[in-house]
Amino acid sequence: MQTDKVNIAIVDDHTLFRQGLAHLLTESNEINVLFDADNGADMIRKLPTYPLPDVILMDITMPIMNGYETTKWLKANYPEINVLALSMFEEDKPIIGMLKSGAGGYMLKQSKAADLVSAIKGISAQSFYINELVSGKLLRNIQNNQPVKNAPIGLSPNELKFLELCCSDLTYKQIADMMNLSPHTIDNYREALFQKFEVKSRTGLVISALKNELIKI
Amino acid sequence: MQTDKVNIAIVDDHTLFRQGLAHLLTESNEINVLFDADNGADMIRKLPTYPLPDVILMDITMPIMNGYETTKWLKANYPEINVLALSMFEEDKPIIGMLKSGAGGYMLKQSKAADLVSAIKGISAQSFYINELVSGKLLRNIQNNQPVKNAPIGLSPNELKFLELCCSDLTYKQIADMMNLSPHTIDNYREALFQKFEVKSRTGLVISALKNELIKI
DNA sequence: ATAGTATAGGGTGAAAACAGCTTTTTTTAC
DNA sequence: GTAAAAAAAGCTGTTTTCACCCTATACTAT
Incomplete structure (x- = not known):
């Protein structure tokens, strides 16, 4: 058998x-x-x-x-x-x-x-x-005819890197330094991710990313 | 055997x-x-x-x-x-x-x-x-002779409840409403937990609580 | 009784996070 | 080579978070 x-x-x-x-x-x-x-x-x-x-x-x-x-x-x-x-x-x-x-x-x-x-x-x-x-x-x-609503979340390499650094005690300013980017660019990443994850705070973003299995702590 | x-x-x-x-x-x-x-x-x-x-x-x-x-x-x-x-x-x-x-x-x-x-x-x-x-x-x-440093974290029932609500997209104001407490009392909880976990931001608190296995998402 | 302790609530100023919109630079594609 | 797209940076203003200082009440241990 x-x-x-x-x-x-x-x-x-x-x-x-x-x-x-x-x-x-x-x-x-x-x-x-x-x-x-x-x-x-x-x-x-x-x-x-x-x-x-x-x-x-x-x-x-x-x-x-x-x-x-x-x-x-x-x-x-x-x-x-x-x-x-x-x-x-x-x-x-x-x-x-x-x-x-x-x-x-x-x-x-x-x-x-x-x-x-x-x-x-x-x-x-x-x-x-x-x-x-x-x-x-x-x-x-x-x-519900929501073709985009539950779409899986696609992230650029930098967005993913940013997301990982978000899961910490660091401020955005510190994250910007670590990624060698302007704080304004970090602002763009944050806004893009807030939209993609439909959240309004960094904490919401982190929890959502964990539940969506995009990051690991 | x-x-x-x-x-x-x-x-x-x-x-x-x-x-x-x-x-x-x-x-x-x-x-x-x-x-x-x-x-x-x-x-x-x-x-x-x-x-x-x-x-x-x-x-x-x-x-x-x-x-x-x-x-x-x-x-x-x-x-x-x-x-x-x-x-x-x-x-x-x-x-x-x-x-x-x-x-x-x-x-x-x-x-x-x-x-x-x-x-x-x-x-x-x-x-x-x-x-x-x-x-x-x-x-x-x-x-290192740090009798307190690595001590396990003891939380009051309200602190634990607050910690769980922290793992969300809610503002502290909303959390205060949900717990039927003044925002100032929530402020006290936050400060106490920041000290216990040695963090400086809500995100740091949430990550730390998860790693310390005090909450589950 | 009262000093100690835990819990709840108050006020203020500064720092960080958040929102929206514009411009420049770099990449990519045709 | 140039137009379109994407990424990075800038600007301004509002809201939330954070830090620190304080008071009041209630429980409890001596």
Whole structure:
């Protein structure tokens, strides 16, 4: 029955979670964990050294290469591999963002193991797995006819750098110095990000960026 | 050899992590996972229905009843149970805080499984497990002779409530309204927390509170 | 009784953050 | 080479945050 098992890989930066999940899924006898990786770059390195997985479980916030980038890379280079996003948060933007990046499903880390196994089997058979979490977002997105509202947030490299520096006790003036930019330019970044995240304060921005898995503390 | 195994319980609010970890540790053949729980209150409810564990793996930030409270409760009611704290962050204050609450060790979720098994066995045999992470903090704490510096942060119920409301797009004025307090009283809370966390801005406060595992977003 | 302590509320000035709009410089594309 | 677009910088004014100093009340420990 080995061939009937779904072959998967796990990409997540928390070793205990990654390995624990691997054991948990292996025990289900329906899933075979080929390998696991610390982040996207690690996955790309390991991918050629194993049989091609049917499904890759993908964390979003990771050092070096995050889930969005890694999923896009997979869709460009291995479109036959299905990606199932795994996240702590159920915000609109990361869900829509991971789906747009090419993920076929989105599960919460608060899920039960049986549900995750169902999702993996579903996505392996049908290339997608739409649970209530995802279908709800998609439906509301269509019904409210807000094509931009829940769009994933695209940031320039400088905006992302700024966002990371925002998660600190630094003033904007200090951030400007650190980025070798005028405080006025920092003002532009701030205003752009406030609009993108629909917030009105730096604190709101930071919380929102964390929930949208764009930064990691 | 069943009786030679270390009996443990796992308290953590992320189901997949908790169950994954349980399977991972069970496979080591040196550890027996008696039960797991969602948070401190859930653990208290389940504790009488199982044999007493030797060690409890304890997450810190959890809904309803967090790791600090739960560890204190355990030390008061079941002092013979050893607590091993499990956290994502290596800040001074949660480490000192969990040790002061009664934990016998502190491990990161980024650890390798083998190291966690060692820690569990160590704490079971000796009632404590001091790794480099913990010993370093303790040593620096002594050497620098800063009895207060790294002290865990104690908050009044109102301060905690304020801290949670701080993690948002709300202004202090709005927070004051929501807490039915004068903005001046909110000012007092803010100043007290800025001192306790050694920060100078609301953003710094929020990041610090997250890293110290006092709040959860 | 009263000194100590924790909590709530008050006022003011300065610094930082926020908002909006304009201009210059640099990149990019045709 | 030049037009369009994007990034960086400037200007002005308002709001919020931050810092510091103060008073009042209520609880509590000796």
